[in-house]
Amino acid sequence: MKIDPDKCVACGNCVAVCPMGAIHIDPEVGRAVVDQDECVECFACYRGMSKEHLNPVMVRAIRKTARLFRFRFDPEPDICPTDAIVPQDLAWPRIVRRAFSDPQVPHESTGIHGRGTAEVKTNDVTARVNEGEAGFVVEFGRPGVGTRFRDIERVTAALAELGVEFETNNPVTSLMRDPSRGLLRGDILGEKILSAIVEIKTKLEQVPAVLRRIKDLGREVDTVISVGVSTRCDTEGNDSLRGMLEREGYAAYRGKTNLGLGRVTVRNEA
């Protein structure tokens, strides 16, 4: 992301809005600037802020005068008053930042395959995770910390050693040069992103071992990891995962419950 110095009036609103803290007002030039190495191209500033289209020269003059009288400039805090935030053209490998950070990016535009699966959200019609199996979503960087691919690789390589199976229709897997060893493409390792989700599937009885390994690996990375684990319930609606998680000392307080209301309708009508 870039800020147009001709338009920016240094109101400072975008500074707090950036989840990565990548924007600051440069006192030398009196404009907001984006630290390109820290910016993950999430578009929270560009899309999340409302925009007025005020004349920058006029706004600067008003602000200058107000400052003389020590008036407080109190604009709406989620507005860029002069529409000064401008997306830039992204080339490889920087484009992976947007692919993993902007939830609304048109995915095909980034050249990365897979969007991540619907996990168990559509399990009632896809049967992705069956009874006796566990699906893991291991997420790096959220909330609000961000991560670089080299940290993700540290974990995927270690998980590969455990013999886990990486979900093929997943963007991180699509960037692996060697999925059997969990190794990622070398040219993206330094790229910073808001978050990436690694998806793996194991047998249910492997859950404690995988969780312990992830816990240990958490000490070796420079970011936060959040973990979700799923399974299919039995015919009575019971699941054997909860007890297992509690025995391992996890809170497992909240999560998602698939109600099983989905069914095949396309084929029925054909």
Next chain:
Amino acid sequence: MTNTLHRYSEHYALEPAPNPAPVRDDYIVFAMASRGINDDDLVEKYRGFLHLALKHKPVNIGDATKGGALRPRQDMNPTAHWRRGHQPDPEQVIAGIEGHTTVAAVFDNYAAMEAFVEELKAADLGISVNISAPMAEAERCCRDAGIVRHSVEYSLGFRGRVDKLPDAKTLELSTMCGHGMLSADFVRKMVDWVKENRRTPAEAARYMARFCTCGVFNVSRAERIIRKACALQR
């Protein structure tokens, strides 16, 4: 993409208190169609889902490709400083649905969520429906509505460099946008503005909601948390 799984509450504190207070004002029901399986008449199905939701007074509804009932606007003018409309616009969400997406409705009480789920069961839209909430509450809802749970996914909280995370109150607010679009700095700024009496808790919650691109931000819960964070009686 996961967007409501890891909503922080005290239960996920590294050293949780012995009996953290249950979360009783945050229930999300969302629907998702699968390509080639049940995505026929998908726009009607999604719109039907959200229309049913509106009968039960959700605190937010959303379309993951376009946003929630409160959205940023690109066409504001200077009068916004004094005359800004802060009202959510759920009809805009419903009218804007165009194709594949996830639609969600957020409730701040169990009864509304449960009544909605019962109606959904009867409506038999054929698309996948999930509850994202405390697991025991979702289980209770299934029992009450006569539904057998199909699958479950548990959030196990945060690991790794948790020292980089903000304080608990900020996290409770910022993780209500699971995609991380709501910055911790902005949350802190808004809470400070409420403390300074520059904005009300309701206004602060609405500023935050606009950054959530799926419309799953719970404005009502946010207001409660902001009041608590500011120790406000008003």
